[in-house]
Amino acid sequence: MNESGVIILLASVIAGATPILLATLGETITEKAGLINLSLDGSILLSAMTAFVIAYSTDNILLGFVCASMVGALIAGIIAFFSVYLHQSQVAVGFVLTLMTRDLAYFIGSAYSRLQGPQVPPLALPFLQDIPFFGMIFFHHNLPVYFSLCMIFGIWWFIYRTPQGLRLRSVGENPRASFARGINPRKIQMFYAICGGLLVGLAGASFSLCIKPGWGQPQGAEGTGWIALALVIFGGWHPVKAAVGAYLFSFLQVMSIYFQGWIPSMPAQVFQVAPFPLMIFTLVLIYLVQKESVMKWAQDKPFVRSVLRALSGAAPSALGKSYRQD
Amino acid sequence: MMRNSKTSSGTVFPYVIDILVMLLVVFAFTTLVLFLVGAPPFAAYYHIFKGSLGSWVKFSHVIKAWIPLTLCSCGLLYTFRIGLWNIGVEGQVMMGAVLTTYVLRLGTQSSLPTGFLVMAFCAGIIGGGIWALMAGYLKTRGGVHEIFAGLGLNFVAQGIILWLIFGPWKRAGIASMSGTEVFPTQLWLPHIQTLRISPAGLCLALAAIVITALMLKYTRIGLFLKAIGNNQNAAYLFGVKPGRYMLLAMIFAGGFAGLAGSIQVSGVYHRLLPSISSNYGYLALLVVMLSNYNVWIAPAVAFFFACLNVGSIQLPMVLQLDSALSGVIQGILVLATLAVQGLRMIRKDAP
Numbered sequence: 001m002n003e004s005g006v007i008i009l010l011a012s013v014i015a016g017a018t019p020i021l022l023a024t025l026g027e028t029i030t031e032k033a034g035l036i037n038l039s040l041d042g043s044i045l046l047s048a049m050t051a052f053v054i055a056y057s058t059d060n061i062l063l064g065f066v067c068a069s070m071v072g073a074l075i076a077g078i079i080a081f082f083s084v085y086l087h088q089s090q091v092a093v094g095f096v097l098t099l100m101t102r103d104l105a106y107f108i109g110s111a112y113s114r115l116q117g118p119q120v121p122p123l124a125l126p127f128l129q130d131i132p133f134f135g136m137i138f139f140h141h142n143l144p145v146y147f148s149l150c151m152i153f154g155i156w157w158f159i160y161r162t163p164q165g166l167r168l169r170s171v172g173e174n175p176r177a178s179f180a181r182g183i184n185p186r187k188i189q190m191f192y193a194i195c196g197g198l199l200v201g202l203a204g205a206s207f208s209l210c211i212k213p214g215w216g217q218p219q220g221a222e223g224t225g226w227i228a229l230a231l232v233i234f235g236g237w238h239p240v241k242a243a244v245g246a247y248l249f250s251f252l253q254v255m256s257i258y259f260q261g262w263i264p265s266m267p268a269q270v271f272q273v274a275p276f277p278l279m280i281f282t283l284v285l286i287y288l289v290q291k292e293s294v295m296k297w298a299q300d301k302p303f304v305r306s307v308l309r310a311l312s313g314a315a316p317s318a319l320g321k322s323y324r325q326d
Numbered sequence: 327m328m329r330n331s332k333t334s335s336g337t338v339f340p341y342v343i344d345i346l347v348m349l350l351v352v353f354a355f356t357t358l359v360l361f362l363v364g365a366p367p368f369a370a371y372y373h374i375f376k377g378s379l380g381s382w383v384k385f386s387h388v389i390k391a392w393i394p395l396t397l398c399s400c401g402l403l404y405t406f407r408i409g410l411w412n413i414g415v416e417g418q419v420m421m422g423a424v425l426t427t428y429v430l431r432l433g434t435q436s437s438l439p440t441g442f443l444v445m446a447f448c449a450g451i452i453g454g455g456i457w458a459l460m461a462g463y464l465k466t467r468g469g470v471h472e473i474f475a476g477l478g479l480n481f482v483a484q485g486i487i488l489w490l491i492f493g494p495w496k497r498a499g500i501a502s503m504s505g506t507e508v509f510p511t512q513l514w515l516p517h518i519q520t521l522r523i524s525p526a527g528l529c530l531a532l533a534a535i536v537i538t539a540l541m542l543k544y545t546r547i548g549l550f551l552k553a554i555g556n557n558q559n560a561a562y563l564f565g566v567k568p569g570r571y572m573l574l575a576m577i578f579a580g581g582f583a584g585l586a587g588s589i590q591v592s593g594v595y596h597r598l599l600p601s602i603s604s605n606y607g608y609l610a611l612l613v614v615m616l617s618n619y620n621v622w623i624a625p626a627v628a629f630f631f632a633c634l635n636v637g638s639i640q641l642p643m644v645l646q647l648d649s650a651l652s653g654v655i656q657g658i659l660v661l662a663t664l665a666v667q668g669l670r671m672i673r674k675d676a677p
Contacts, residue, residue: 103650103654270488
């Protein structure tokens with residue numbers, strides 16, 4: 001493969017990762033606050049549908065993005081409300097919403113399927129696009145791609161370098177202690193669930209308005225939400241590591257188009273399910289890596305140790321537990 | 327999960343109010359959604375009703391959907407009791423269907439079709455059981471949460487079915503999404519001509535309900551499942567190995583799901599289809615949640631859900647609406663139930 005081939009490959013990896021990256025980052029924020037938003041798969045579909053329908057009928061792409069993020073925030077808000085105020089299982093509510101929002105998207109969107117709609121126009125950044133090699137890879141995309149790139153570092157900085165981020169993490173680790181320190185865990189959880197939901201909504205919009213323009217049944221975004229949920233674990237609840245996971249996944253997706261060319265007898269549907277065994281395999285790997293015996297074995301192997309350390313990360317201690325205020 | 331609040335005769339009234347409020351919310355939301363797409367709501371409700379209970383033929387379709395849904399729900403009761411989220415029922419149904427198809431394909435020339443049918447059903451149970459066991463092992467040994475394990479295996483099962491239909495088992499001539507070659511009629515599950523319901527399938531579903539009820543209530547296994555579900559550490563200290571019982575619960579769930587797959591193949595479609603599981607695996611999770619994990623209520627809920635599913639098939643033809651409406655109603659129903667449960671708990675906590 002020559003240089004231009006590599007550039008095209010990497011550029012399409014960056015562009016293709018946008019929705020899953022946004023969803024992963026959104027879920028990371030939500031889970032850092034101790035809430036699991038399991039509805040990602042359905043949320044992405046419903047917000048993708050919303051974005052397309054709004055953008056199609058008003059001819060305003062920005063409005064499509066805004067409405068999609070509102071939908072994502074609303075769904076996340078429902079889950080947070082059920083957990084924080086009604087003390088219901090987050091997994092149960094999230095799972096019901098996964099199914100319901102997907103069906104809602106298919107039901108409302110069926111009148112708009114297979115229509116030619118608006119798309120986000122490409123926008124090469126001035127000056128930056130002229131940087132040799134990197135300019136072509138990073139700065140020849142559209143606004144959602146740049147936004148997602150900024151969000152990786154924005155979110156990392158927010159979580160680990162600001163007082164608000166510290167409060168967010170403290171609620172995820174120990175809501176009771178945070179409450180004793182004068183933080184209201186309920187408010188924090190509600191707020192960050194909604195913030196994460198906004199990003200998930202944008203992920204959906206970037207599907208139907210950039211990556212896979214249009215709406216249909218199936219849209220092509222099915223299953224992405226689950227991958228994003230797994231990537232949060234893969235990233236050890238760290239936004240930058242999760243982003244690396246999202247790019248790796250996008251890379252494999254792009255490569256699968258090449259693989260498909262090599263084995264033409266395989267039906268395309270088989271390739272579509274390929275990410276899922278990979279997901280299981282990765283999760284097993286992440287678990288094994290963090291086992292004590294493996295850590296002990298790697299003690300005198302500095303390289304292996306640093307790889308293992310990069311792959312391990314603990315979940316927020318209060319993740320998934322409904323907190324009850326005294 | 328198993329909070330059963332005591333109901334004395336004096337406190338029934340709030341429950342009635344709760345249920346009424348719940349139904350009102352469901353009704354209001356669904357009507358709103360229908361208005362949103364510009365459809366006449368009452369016509370939609372009418373067609374769902376007419377399409378499910380309007381005639382004996384429609385009713386037989388409802389029963390056909392009820393059988394696998396009930397089987398899956400019965401299986402899920404075991405895993406929910408031990409506190410596992412067996413989201414992989416869908417894949418377990420599919421693998422049951424795959425192994426059933428495998429056995430039935432061997433028996434197309436046979437002079438002993440009944441023997442092959444029985445073997446095919448056993449194979450279905452084994453197929454579902456193995457698939458569930460894989461999710462269970464990933465959970466107990468591999469540290470993968472059962473939601474991810476089950477979900478991933480669902481997609482893998484789907485991939486296997488597609489590969490089989492387009493590859494080794496493709497129809498002579500063209501491979502298509504319409505599935506494999508239809509089996510010869512002697513390998514169909516016997517059914518009543520006029521009603522097109524197979525008594526064997528119905529009996530299996532009813533047997534599943536009774537067996538599950540007895541197992542969960544009167545056996546040691548049922549007791550231990552409950553004990554581990556309530557407090558895993560206490561059960562462990564008592565000498566009950568949680569991992570082993572988790573696998574056992576998964577095998578039960580997978581076995582019932584695989585049986586549902588067998589019935590789908592031999593009794594309903596008479597071939598292997600990409601959509602052989604018809605989403606019943608995911609739906610069964612909602613059924614069990616809505617029935618509050620009660621083995622006697624679950625079949626009734628399954629019947630209602632089957633009515634919604636079958637009735638909504640009419641919608642695209644009559645009103646040009648998508649049949650996904652049934653899923654929306656089912657989802658909002660479960661959501662409203664969870665909300666009411668939450669409100670009830672808050673009410674109880676308040677002085």
